[in-house]
Amino acid sequence: MGVPVYLQNGKMYGTVCAIDPEPYAFTQDEIEVMERLSSIFAVILENATNSSCNTVDDKLMRLEKLALLGQLSAGLAHELRNPMQSVKGFVQFLFEDQVDNHFRDIVLSEIDQMDNLIHDFLLVTQPTAPKKGHYDINEVVCETVEFIQSKAALHNVEMSVSVDSDKFDVYVDRIQIKQVMINILKNAIEAVEESGKVMINVSTIGNKEVTIEVVDNGIGIPIAVIGRLGEPFFSTKEGGTGLGLSISKRIIQEHKGTISFENKKDGTKVTITLPK
Numbered sequence: 001m002g003v004p005v006y007l008q009n010g011k012m013y014g015t016v017c018a019i020d021p022e023p024y025a026f027t028q029d030e031i032e033v034m035e036r037l038s039s040i041f042a043v044i045l046e047n048a049t050n051s052s053c054n055t056v057d058d059k060l061m062r063l064e065k066l067a068l069l070g071q072l073s074a075g076l077a078h079e080l081r082n083p084m085q086s087v088k089g090f091v092q093f094l095f096e097d098q099v100d101n102h103f104r105d106i107v108l109s110e111i112d113q114m115d116n117l118i119h120d121f122l123l124v125t126q127p128t129a130p131k132k133g134h135y136d137i138n139e140v141v142c143e144t145v146e147f148i149q150s151k152a153a154l155h156n157v158e159m160s161v162s163v164d165s166d167k168f169d170v171y172v173d174r175i176q177i178k179q180v181m182i183n184i185l186k187n188a189i190e191a192v193e194e195s196g197k198v199m200i201n202v203s204t205i206g207n208k209e210v211t212i213e214v215v216d217n218g219i220g221i222p223i224a225v226i227g228r229l230g231e232p233f234f235s236t237k238e239g240g241t242g243l244g245l246s247i248s249k250r251i252i253q254e255h256k257g258t259i260s261f262e263n264k265k266d267g268t269k270v271t272i273t274l275p276k
């Protein structure tokens with residue numbers, strides 16, 4: 001027996017079938033049961049179609065709202081930079097003839113901190129296209145290590161670099177790759193206790209890509225947290241913005257490379273690969 005399933009708009013959706021392998025005449029009661037079943041199916045189908053439409057519509061609406069919110073906050077962040085720069089200029093001007101002024105220095109350093117935060121925020125919301133060139137990766141890494149050395153010394157952290165080739169050119173945006181290295185090294189330094197160690201290994205096995213490993217003997221990354229690394233604003237640090245890894249991940253992806261995190265017995269290993 002086949003009973004049609006009609007939707008509210010009169011369209012036939014399909015049929016509900018009852019099959020018996022033996023020749024058999026269905027009774028009136030059985031036909032009525034099947035008809036009731038068919039109307040129940042129609043209601044279920046109608047609800048399922050409507051609710052899946054709503055979910056998609058809701059999701060789209062939420063995404064549009066998020067995109068708008070992103071645009072608005074990026075615009076706001078951008079506009080905040082101009083008045084901040086003029087506040088900075090006036091503070092410098094007002095205290096021009098005072099060499100040592102503790103309060104002026106605090107105001108200026110707070111303004112710089114706000115400016116850095118806005119700069120990082122804009123990098124996430126409005127990423128700039130990489131300006132690539134051929135650069136020796138060993139040089140880029142060593143320059144970054146030199147740059148971050150003062151922070152390491154402040155925390156009494158020992159940094160060591162090992163490279164396995166004299167020169168290995170990669171096609172990258174030098175500034176962006178340096179920024180990634182600074183973010184990763186900063187995290188490593190912040191993760192190790194006083195007198196900790198951070199090792200950087202650059203290897204170019206196979207001559208096709210370069211692998212940069214940053215290994216620290218710090219607190220390690222909790223398993224529950226590993227999946228969330230690189231999520232914008234995810235941070236377990238007091239005062240951390242949670243933008244460092246999110247920016248780094250995006251930059252590495254744009255360079256068609258990879259970045260991965262490994263929890264070691266005592267510390268963390270971050271591995272970056274970049275194609276030649």
Ligand SMILES: Nc1ncnc2c1ncn2[C@@H]1O[C@H](COP(=O)(O)OP(=O)(O)OP(=O)(O)O)[C@@H](O)[C@H]1O
Pocket residue numbers: 183187188191216218219220221225229230234235236237239240241242243244245246268
């Ligand atoms: N080497 C590491 N050892 C332990 N935890 C780490 C390490 N690197 C990253 N993490 C974890 O990943 C989180 C996110 O790092 P991310 O650099 O994005 O932000 P952050 O360091 O908290 O803040 P900031 O934006 O100032 O860098 C950190 O808060 C920390 O929990």
Ligand SMILES: [Mg+2]
Pocket residue numbers: 183186187244245
């Ligand atoms: Mg960080």
